[in-house]
Amino acid sequence: MNAPYIHGRRRTFSASAAVDTQNAVITSIKTDDGATWSDMGRVLGKSEDRAAAYANTASPIDLPTFLAGCHEWGGRFADPLLALVGGRWADAGAICTGDEAAALTIANLLPAIIAIEADNLTEPHELLPHEVLIRRVHALTAIWLEMIATEKGRAR
Structure with missing residues (x-):
């Protein structure tokens, strides 16, 4: 079947790479912001223990948690994860173009x-x-x- 808009080129990634990226992003934000696991959990809508687990285990975040992270940190949180599938964060209403002509x-x-x-x-x-x-x-x-x-x- 040749339907390029339905069956476009697919970028492959492993689940472990996604979780490793998630771990690195959450840890980096926590460190950069001087936050506690309690702070991180509050933003993500999870407990302190669950937030720490998302940064230190093979436990993938769920969609509501991902969206909570996007809401709070935008591209800082989303870009490394979306990059796994060739995407990138853009605020609603943004005009998505290159940085320059x-x-x-x-x-x-x-x-x-x-x-x-x-x-x-x-x-x-x-x-x-x-x-x-x-x-x-x-x-x-x-x-x-x-x-x-x-x-x-x-x-x-």
Whole structure:
């Protein structure tokens, strides 16, 4: 069956990776905020012991707990978990676009690439400082290629 909007590309992840991410996120927020397990439990709508278990065991959080965390901490809580499936947090009413125009993203990377290629040799250590920008350009071009493929599929 070929239904790209129903059967799109699936990003796979393991349940243990999801729980490990959940553990890291909850622990990080607790540490960063100087909160107690009682504080964390209050926000998550759970007991102090249950909140600690979500950060230290293989016990996955349930949907109401996830939503409570999203309500309190937004993307700080949700982004690492949603990233497992290629998602990211956006506030209701937000206009979801890239951080900057596509042309500007590519233009920002171009001088670095010109300098890196000046000796006709591209080495990983030269690319490393530009990883974030390279990933942004990659994400943009992947979207464009997907759009082209979709359009070509319609043209048949």
